Amino acid sequence: MSFSEGESLWRHYGTQVNVDFPTPKTDNRWRLTSQGWVGFIPLTSDLGIHLVPKVPVANLFYMLEYAYDLKGLRFLENTVHCRTLQEFYNSLAKTLALRILNRERKGLYRSYRDEHEVLKYLRGRIDLARHVTRPWSIAFDCEFQDHLADIEDNRILAWSLHLIARNQLCSEEVARICRIAYRRIRASVGLQPFKGRDCIGRTYNRLNQDYQPLHSLCRFFLDHSGPSALAGAEYQMLPFLINMPRLFELFVANWLKARLPPEFKVQPQEQVVVGTSGELVFRMDLVLYDLERGGVCCILDTKYKVSDTPSTQDIAQLFTYELARECDRAVLVYPTASIKPFEDSIQNKRVKSMAFALEGEDMRESGEGFLTQLLSWVKDGSG
Incomplete structure (x- = not known):
């Protein structure tokens, strides 16, 4: 890869790929890391x-x-x-x-669309209001519907x-x-x-x-x-x-929609406006509703990252979400089972880590294990 090609990659796709230029630190080679x-x-x-x-x-x-x-x-x-x-x-x-x-x-599927054209022949109905403004014209201001594939x-x-x-x-x-x-x-x-x-x-x-x-x-x-x-x-x-990260969020949302019991409902990308001015908006990945009891029973935040333990920032974020939605349970969902299990609480607000592991051969089994743990924790806190 030439220098100009590497520079083009860095300039246009720097958010998708981290580009390290050849230096002694990289053994004078290009180092590309997907983000x-x-x-x-x-x-x-x-x-x-x-x-x-x-x-x-x-x-x-x-x-x-x-x-x-x-x-x-x-x-x-x-x-x-x-x-x-x-x-x-x-x-x-x-x-x-x-x-x-x-x-x-x-x-191809077609649909009727309203059209307005000036024609030398009559089609549909005449737009009299416009036509009388030009009495000398031999053309007609026509309004009609056309059956189009466009x-x-x-x-x-x-x-x-x-x-x-x-x-x-x-x-x-x-x-x-x-x-x-x-x-x-x-x-x-x-x-x-x-x-x-x-x-x-x-x-x-x-x-x-x-x-x-x-x-x-x-x-x-x-x-x-x-x-x-x-x-x-x-x-x-x-x-x-x-x-x-976005695919993981979409996948978990739609997988839960297909597998949750009928008394539960998952809502993706729910927003909560905070403060009187409405300038602060929280956008939560997934909000789980209990339709029988009414209200929010859990907030889920998907984290497509490889880490030994949840970060302080991720945990603090979920505690904030719980306060905003008046909910007492929240889950950090990771794509790997290798993350160290985490569970803690502050003033009856609980946060727990769970895994929907993507690395195994049987994702159906991984998903069922995640769902069982989630429902058990939501219902009685034992997951």
Whole structure:
């Protein structure tokens, strides 16, 4: 890696990768350390950096399936034998492109949209208020509805294919299929940027219900396709980066939603405004509600970090959350079982560490152990 390439990596991806330049301290070599991210960063058209996950690849796929509501979708069977993140990416990209092609052959979902145009013929109804202001005009101010495929549901698909085709993780075969699907859908759909959050909370009916799994896949690609840092390139390659702390939080939240007993409910990213001015806002990772007793029974804070013991700052943060939500239990959730167990209390406010271990071969067993411990502690404090 040249000095200019290393400098570009440091300037554009310094938050994802810690870059130590060659010095006697590093034995005159580059030292790159991931800051909790996995994926691929392109530096030039023929040089890129793979950030390899510490967790087993199969466990990473398990997390992604839950985090992005892909669990149980039959088309994910093709990913079972994937051995690398690149193979997983290609499998999902190919699945998305083929399903979009299949939907395009059947006909894209369309919706009526209000239009207003000045036409030489009458269509719909005339906007009389505007028309009378130009009595000399032989054209009509028409208001009508058009049945179009150029709607947000389809634009999300087009933008996702646009990003996938620009990623170097794509194999030649998958890139070709994605380009075909992109050209087909672009014939009737405009190109508009979207974020992963735009795929959440959408409304479906019997005519577009097959779009729901497509949008779930799109959310995965939109969340992890970052902006390009290649200056001057005519067709810039995009990085593919997964923020592991955020993924761990999403995974634990959705896993609990799927496994909690019906008397409990988990709410992710809950905010509490503190003070009369409202300038201080606490955002808690996960808040657990007891629906039978009413109110908050526990606060969970996910910590994707390798440490022997919980930090003083993390513990103090949870005690503050408990005071803000008038709750007496809080849990620090770690991705490894190697962390030293911790439990303490201040004025009846209790904090405990628990592990949802990602390093084992059976994450289902790890998850069930975590859930059993959590429920036992929430119910009677014995977990």
